[in-house]
Amino acid sequence: MRQIKNGTPAGDGFRMPGEFEHHRGCIMIFPERPDSWQYGGYAARKAFAQVAEAISRSEKVTVCASGAQYDNARAMLPEQIRVVEMSSNDAWARDYAPTFVINEKGEIRGIDWGFNAWGGLYDGLYFPWDQDNRMARKLCDLLETDVYDKREFILEGGSIHVDGEGTCLVTETCLLSPGRNPGLSREDIEEILRKYLNVSTVLWLPCGIYKDETNEHVDNICAFVKPGEVVLAWTEDQDDVQYGMSRACLEYLERVTDAKGRRLKVHKLPLPKPVVITGEECAGLDNCWDEPTRTPGERLAASYVNFYIANKAIVMPGFGDPADARAKEILQGLFPGREVIQIYARDILIGGGNIHCITQQIPG
Amino acid sequence: MRQIKNGTPAGDGFRMPGEFEHHRGCIMIFPERPDSWQYGGYAARKAFAQVAEAISRSEKVTVCASGAQYDNARAMLPEQIRVVEMSSNDAWARDYAPTFVINEKGEIRGIDWGFNAWGGLYDGLYFPWDQDNRMARKLCDLLETDVYDKREFILEGGSIHVDGEGTCLVTETCLLSPGRNPGLSREDIEEILRKYLNVSTVLWLPCGIYKDETNEHVDNICAFVKPGEVVLAWTEDQDDVQYGMSRACLEYLERVTDAKGRRLKVHKLPLPKPVVITGEECAGLDNCWDEPTRTPGERLAASYVNFYIANKAIVMPGFGDPADARAKEILQGLFPGREVIQIYARDILIGGGNIHCITQQIPG
Numbered sequence: 251m252r253q254i255k256n257g258t259p260a261g262d263g264f265r266m267p268g269e270f271e272h273h274r275g276c277i278m279i280f281p282e283r284p285d286s287w288q289y290g291g292y293a294a295r296k297a298f299a300q301v302a303e304a305i306s307r308s309e310k311v312t313v314c315a316s317g318a319q320y321d322n323a324r325a326m327l328p329e330q331i332r333v334v335e336m337s338s339n340d341a342w343a344r345d346y347a348p349t350f351v352i353n354e355k356g357e358i359r360g361i362d363w364g365f366n367a368w369g370g371l372y373d374g375l376y377f378p379w380d381q382d383n384r385m386a387r388k389l390c391d392l393l394e395t396d397v398y399d400k401r402e403f404i405l406e407g408g409s410i411h412v413d414g415e416g417t418c419l420v421t422e423t424c425l426l427s428p429g430r431n432p433g434l435s436r437e438d439i440e441e442i443l444r445k446y447l448n449v450s451t452v453l454w455l456p457c458g459i460y461k462d463e464t465n466e467h468v469d470n471i472c473a474f475v476k477p478g479e480v481v482l483a484w485t486e487d488q489d490d491v492q493y494g495m496s497r498a499c500l501e502y503l504e505r506v507t508d509a510k511g512r513r514l515k516v517h518k519l520p521l522p523k524p525v526v527i528t529g530e531e532c533a534g535l536d537n538c539w540d541e542p543t544r545t546p547g548e549r550l551a552a553s554y555v556n557f558y559i560a561n562k563a564i565v566m567p568g569f570g571d572p573a574d575a576r577a578k579e580i581l582q583g584l585f586p587g588r589e590v591i592q593i594y595a596r597d598i599l600i601g602g603g604n605i606h607c608i609t610q611q612i613p614g
Numbered sequence: 615m616r617q618i619k620n621g622t623p624a625g626d627g628f629r630m631p632g633e634f635e636h637h638r639g640c641i642m643i644f645p646e647r648p649d650s651w652q653y654g655g656y657a658a659r660k661a662f663a664q665v666a667e668a669i670s671r672s673e674k675v676t677v678c679a680s681g682a683q684y685d686n687a688r689a690m691l692p693e694q695i696r697v698v699e700m701s702s703n704d705a706w707a708r709d710y711a712p713t714f715v716i717n718e719k720g721e722i723r724g725i726d727w728g729f730n731a732w733g734g735l736y737d738g739l740y741f742p743w744d745q746d747n748r749m750a751r752k753l754c755d756l757l758e759t760d761v762y763d764k765r766e767f768i769l770e771g772g773s774i775h776v777d778g779e780g781t782c783l784v785t786e787t788c789l790l791s792p793g794r795n796p797g798l799s800r801e802d803i804e805e806i807l808r809k810y811l812n813v814s815t816v817l818w819l820p821c822g823i824y825k826d827e828t829n830e831h832v833d834n835i836c837a838f839v840k841p842g843e844v845v846l847a848w849t850e851d852q853d854d855v856q857y858g859m860s861r862a863c864l865e866y867l868e869r870v871t872d873a874k875g876r877r878l879k880v881h882k883l884p885l886p887k888p889v890v891i892t893g894e895e896c897a898g899l900d901n902c903w904d905e906p907t908r909t910p911g912e913r914l915a916a917s918y919v920n921f922y923i924a925n926k927a928i929v930m931p932g933f934g935d936p937a938d939a940r941a942k943e944i945l946q947g948l949f950p951g952r953e954v955i956q957i958y959a960r961d962i963l964i965g966g967g968n969i970h971c972i973t974q975q976i977p978g
């Protein structure tokens with residue numbers, strides 16, 4: 251593994267492909283942290299295992315587990331899934347596994363962004379985050395790919411979506427948040443995204459999903475289904491704070507053009523009714539930084555947009571909500587060549603994210 | 615990775631090849647344990663890194679490092695070496711990495727023997743050994759090879775040598791020691807070796823190197839250089855206890871025939887003068903089981919036979935002894951197609967083994 255400190259993917263002929271392009275595999279991390287996953291993580295591990303199994307029908311899945319959880323992961327996961335030992339602080343492969351880029355010859359490289367737990371000492375979600383921040387390089391070493399060292403720039407994989415044709419989608423709330431790169435202007439950040447993802451157009455949604463503690467990652471509100479087309483998390487309930495947020499995003503998306511000069515086609519994906527955490531669930535969570543991680547009645551950032559595009563499937567969350575079926579139907583219509591697999595994901599949501607957040611594709 | 619509980623390599627058409635056959639790679643473990651490696655392992659890590667670098671000129675080297683040592687390993691090792699995180703109790707890849715077998719098509723599988731730290735609670739060298747014992751399966755998972763689960767049988771890789779043509783070489787002192795498989799007879803053990811290594815003849819040397827705390831592993835006293843030819847550690851000093859031991863092995867080797875009915879050609883490889891540990895070295899070792907690991911003046915089991923055969927090189931130890939050059943010359947004569955690389959290995963020897971003990975080839 252070569253650590254590349256000079257040179258950028260765009261300069262070297264690499265680009266980040268769309269998630270809907272072909273993958274050679276997927277990375278996940280086995281959940282364990284007792285202040286993220288209720289009651290010792292037993293339910294979360296079952297849900298993660300279901301997600302891993304569903305993806306493994308399409309592509310090679312590698313699950314990283316701590317030394318303590320390795321045997322358990324091996325026992326819970328089917329044999330076609332590879333389990334490797336790797337330390338982490340939590341289980342968000344999307345946010346700290348490498349962002350992979352690919353060139354014309356099909357060679358891949360990783361990008362090792364800096365990670366500070368979604369806001370560092372300003373508004374980060376846990377401390378320390380040192381093991382998470384080591385994972386991108388470790389994974390590139392494991393996969394024997396070269397890696398761009400861009401740890402000086404804080405970015406999570408869940409805060410970017412690309413169409414593979416020059417367009418990147420982000421949210422202002424996240425990328426401009428003071429806890430990440432306070433010394434960089436919007437233009438500075440665009441410049442880095444252009445050079446590292448090899449895009450020409452950065453589209454800045456104003457916000458994401460209400461109460462999304464990642465400073466509203468784009469991957470919970472809006473995703474490309476193909477170049478020129480996105481899904482947007484939507485509610486018709488005008489009394490819900492989310493209504494104005496989704497509306498603002500819609501108006502932005504209707505106003506802009508992508509890197510190819512196209513107007514975007516926006517498919518509304520309904521949101522489930524607000525999902526709140528129960529007192530019993532909160533009682534199964536350790537404190538974090540001497541404070542309760544969550545409080546009973548707290549709203550969780552549930553959204554069907556947080557799905558993973560595997561080679562032969564869409565793996566999407568369900569919440570036991572009447573909108574589950576409708577959301578599944580819409581995605582099935584948008585991805586006719588893929589089977590939509592819906593997994594009950596409340597136990598992933600409690601941790602603070604969903605299926606897209608716990609996966610990272612390896613293109614090629 | 616499939617864990618095979620029924621079926622054996624011989625039954626499935628797999629055999630253990632000779633170390634001199636082609637490798638696809640080599641596994642090592644980064645040393646860290648403070649009761650094995652003096653003064654925090656700094657000198658040992660330098661020596662291990664030299665060995666890894668020398669082998670990496672011939673074949674892909676994967677070095678397993680703990681979470682704590684990962685960054686340091688990555689910094690100390692050249693970029694062509696792959697570093698992966700993996701927990702262990704110590705650094706003896708020969709003894710607890712898988713024994714690999716290969717079939718006619720070039721497919722490989724691992725064998726996961728049981729490991730109990732060279733004698734378990736009877737005369738084992740440390741406690742616990744749980745992480746070491748997990749490594750074979752973990753490595754097969756990492757390498758995406760199937761693995762035979764034979765953990766019910768205690769065996770270390772350093773206690774066997776094969777010629778790849780049906781002959782296995784072991785020592786009685788080790789394989790019949792009461793700390794390993796006390797319920798099994800010599801015939802029972804032969805039967806397991808026949809089925810798992812796919813050999814027909816097991817040659818039982820009476821003993822190994824004096825003071826070798828592995829119960830005298832074969833890989834420190836005798837090794838195949840090709841089918842029908844071995845090197846044997848030898849001293850001409852009749853006052854040395856080792857003289858009688860080497861002599862007994864020589865007489866045995868001159869009396870037996872291999873699986874092909876050949877008499878063995880025995881090449882004597884001189885031993886260095888006895889190497890003893892100093893008081894200063896002992897002062898840099900933590901206690902183990904409330905006892906000093908070593909005592910000043912203790913003789914170490916130094917032997918040039920403990921070399922590794924890489925695709926293009928022989929990586930052998932040196933001890934700063936006048937015999938270093940002669941031993942190198944002999945091995946160069948026996949391996950004319952390979953460059954002999956001699957590495958000063960006192961800091962590996964202090965840990966209780968040498969270059970062969972810290973490496974495990976992946977054939978193919």
